[in-house]
Amino acid sequence: MEKVIAGKNIAVNAEGYLTDFSQWDKNVALEIAKENNIELTDRHWEVINYLQTEHKNQVPLSIRKIGKSNVVDIKEFYALFPQGPLKTSTKIAGIPKPASCL
Amino acid sequence: MNEYNGEVKKMMIILSKATLENVYAAFVLANGARMEGIEAEIFFTFFGLEAIHKKKLEHLHVATVGNPAMHMPTMLGGLPGMEALATSMMKKEMEKIDMPDVHEFLDILVASGVKLWACRLAMDMFHYKKEDLYDDVNDVITVGDFYKQGSGIGTHMLFV
Numbered sequence: 001m002e003k004v005i006a007g008k009n010i011a012v013n014a015e016g017y018l019t020d021f022s023q024w025d026k027n028v029a030l031e032i033a034k035e036n037n038i039e040l041t042d043r044h045w046e047v048i049n050y051l052q053t054e055h056k057n058q059v060p061l062s063i064r065k066i067g068k069s070n071v072v073d074i075k076e077f078y079a080l081f082p083q084g085p086l087k088t089s090t091k092i093a094g095i096p097k098p099a100s101c102l
Numbered sequence: 103m104n105e106y107n108g109e110v111k112k113m114m115i116i117l118s119k120a121t122l123e124n125v126y127a128a129f130v131l132a133n134g135a136r137m138e139g140i141e142a143e144i145f146f147t148f149f150g151l152e153a154i155h156k157k158k159l160e161h162l163h164v165a166t167v168g169n170p171a172m173h174m175p176t177m178l179g180g181l182p183g184m185e186a187l188a189t190s191m192m193k194k195e196m197e198k199i200d201m202p203d204v205h206e207f208l209d210i211l212v213a214s215g216v217k218l219w220a221c222r223l224a225m226d227m228f229h230y231k232k233e234d235l236y237d238d239v240n241d242v243i244t245v246g247d248f249y250k251q252g253s254g255i256g257t258h259m260l261f262v
Binding site for chain 1: 136213
């Protein structure tokens with residue numbers, strides 16, 4: 001399905017995750033963040049860049065790995081993305097929702 | 103005011119056993135709740151207290167007796183060393199799927215905002231003191247206090 005995000009037609013799945021990363025840009029991220037009541041700061045961007053790099057390298061994402069990333073600790077990760085950090089941050093980053101339970 | 107749509111807002115998990123499989127079940131459920139933006143609290147009671155007892159939490163075992171899913175005759179499960187063997191096998195498998203050990207898991211839960219409560223009655227029964235417990239346990243409370251913690255729409259309680 002498609003959704004208009006930041007004035008562009010973007011392919012998303014039923015939960016609103018981008019299905020084609022090439023359509024992602026900063027304005028898309030800003031608008032998805034806004035929908036989730038998050039105003040992106042430099043710290044948010046650092047985390048988003050990290051998630052995108054990990055995804056590109058096909059590293060499965062989990063809370064435990066993020067805690068050991070040296071980019072952000074778990075407490076701050078929750079503070080940055082309070083309503084389910086991994087699922088919210090990946091949505092803003094334009095990458096798939098991690099299937100991990102941890 | 104919005105009408106309540108039935109979503110889960112808070113998980114109140116009661117852990118009453120200290121076998122590794124039960125402790126992990128409670129921890130995974132609590133962590134999974136937080137990852138979905140759901141609040142989570144764990145009440146450690148009776149043997150469940152061992153999961154937050156500083157000296158015991160690193161030495162929890164899998165149950166080999168009375169556990170049909172071990173696919174092992176009960177008599178064999180009771181032999182010396184069987185629990186240790188089954189436990190070390192399970193720990194190896196858990197490391198493979200990136201499952202933290204009990205102590206690290208507690209650290210993750212606390213950092214994720216999970217509240218940890220120790221049951222006052224069980225503490226008295228086992229003669230444990232607050233200092234015996236993992237440092238970030240929020241408090242020692244009564245069952246009544248725990249129910250009060252769970253008040254509000256969308257709270258679910260789970261006994262493990």
